[in-house]
Amino acid sequence: MRFLTAGESHGEALSGIISEYPSGVKIDEDFINYELSRRQKGYGRGGRVKIEADQVKILSGVRKNKSTGSPISFLIFNKDWQNWRQKLQFEESLLNPRPGHADLSGFLKYRLESIRDVIERSSARETAARVCVGAFSKLVLKHLDINIYSYVEQIGNKKLAGTLNALLAGDVNIVQILEDIEKSPVRCPDEEISKLMIEEIDKAKNEGDTLGGKFKVIASGLPPGLGSFDQWDSRFDARVAAAFMSIPSIKVVEIGEGFLAPFFHGKEFHDEIYYDDIRGFYRKTNRAGGIEGGMTNGQPVIITASAKPIPTTVKGLQSVNIKTKNIENSLSERSDVCAVPSAAVVGEAVLAQEILNAFQDKFGKDSLEEVLENYNNYKKYLKEI
Ligand SMILES: Cc1cc2nc3c(=O)[nH]c(=O)nc-3n(C[C@H](O)[C@H](O)[C@H](O)COP(=O)(O)O)c2cc1C
Structure with a gap:
């Protein structure tokens, strides 16, 4: 599956073309719109999200609510365009660049x-189109019993600890945790830490400042063997890292415990292999984050991404006028104070799209039926081996 996006922050619409999307997938527009609305939420977003209520308009590749295998094209209209049409024609040149942009x-x-x-x-407005592509991908992944979820781990210096281990150990009510994440204005499952994060955002806002943070995206239900060690660019970890790095503001992508790995010895770090008749091959730990040798290993894929603070600040930072070379403050306009919760939703979308790609590489790309047939055969082989 390939895709391109086009469109500008205050243009009439964002658009996208998805090619090589399998036929036979029921296209649930309500689900796509729900995903778009999740990206727009999040404490710390600016006034723009109050103007927009993103909705997809599908132009091609779908008939009778099912994908046909032809390229899918879509639009997401910008309501704010009406307010900017004139301004964009007559605005004086902006010449004082923002550091970090x-x-x-x-x-x-x-x-x-x-x-x-x-x-x-x-502008990160483009990420609405990415979330739309991710939603189309998730519609296929639902048939493969793959779940993707995300939560925010850190905003400024307010941090959450422990949720991932509890989630993976299965010793918590996962449905409850996922509900708590969706309910939290900052996508953080812990109510107390959520409050601290909100306070941190309010404080930054009052000081005319901005914040970054850290979020996790987890995909469960993956088989071993997606991606490959055959060539550098077929490695699943390389593709996933590039996809996360393509989200504006992301500066670090960590797979599993990658960041701490240098502090471990080999005997402690690697996830030892076990076998029993019910589970087949399994591990008791997942420090590899579900990827070894450029391939999924059957464990949940765990990605942590760090976002730098939003570059647009109310009063601007030191900059230089490009024409006069005089020192001036950088330009400022309506902006988010913190967008980490939204970035987490974008993270889910890019992971969904990379997983679908890897599935199509291994199990075929033309129709959902073919993908399912091939995948079921592979699962049968994994059981019998
Ligand atoms: C969902 C989302 C919303 C964002 N909103 C803003 C914003 O309102 N103002 C801003 O200056 N940067 C915002 N950013 C970050 C910038 O788009 C980003 O820092 C900038 O494009 C430079 O790219 P880089 O940080 O990857 O180097 C946002 C990022 C994301 C993911």
Whole structure:
């Protein structure tokens, strides 16, 4: 499956084309819109999310609510476009780039007259289209019993500890935890830590400042053998890392306990292999985060991503006017204070899309029926071996 997105932050619409999407998948628009609404939530988002109520409009590749195998094209209209139509035509050139944004390099690279032309496309508004592609991917993954969920682990210096181990050990009510995550304004399952995170965001907002943070995305129900060690670019870990890195503001992608790995000895770090007749091959730990040798190993895939603080601040940071070379504060406009909860939802989308891709590489891409047939055969083989 391949896709392209187009569209600008304050343009009429975002658009996307998904190619090589399997036929025979029931396309549930309500589910896609629900996923789009999850991206828009999150304490710390700016005024924009109050204007938009993202809805997908599917233009092709679907008939009688089922994918046909032809390219799917879609639109997500920007309600805010009406407010910007005139402004975008008559606005004076913006010349004071924001540190931490694409502004300066984009202006120089494309030989532009105003930073506006950089802002419009480099804006994370594009992630709405990514979430839409992720939702299409999740519609296939549902048939394969693969679940993807996310939560926020850190905002500023307010941190959550322990949830992942409890989730993986199965000694908690997973449904309850997932409900708590969706209910929390910051996607954090712990009510007390959620409150501290909200306070942290309020404090940053009052000081005209911004925050970053850390989130986890977990995919369960994967078989061993997605991805490959055959070539560098078929490694599942490489693809997943690139996908997460493509989310604006993400600066670190960690697989399993990758960040702590150098502090372990080999005897302690690696997830030893066990076997019994019911579970087949299994592990008691998952420090590898479900990926070994560029392939899934049958354990849940666990990704942690760190987002830097939002670059747009109310008063701006020191910058230089590109034309006059005078020192000026960087430009400022309506912006989020913290977008980590939304980034987590985008993380789910990019992981879903990479998992679907890896599934299609191994089990076929033309129709859902073919993917399911091949996958069931593989599961049978795994049971019999
Ligand atoms: C969901 C989401 C919303 C974001 N909202 C804003 C925003 O309102 N203002 C802003 O300056 N940056 C925002 N960012 C971050 C910037 O888009 C990002 O830092 C910038 O494009 C530079 O890219 P880089 O951080 O990957 O280098 C957001 C990121 C995400 C994932």
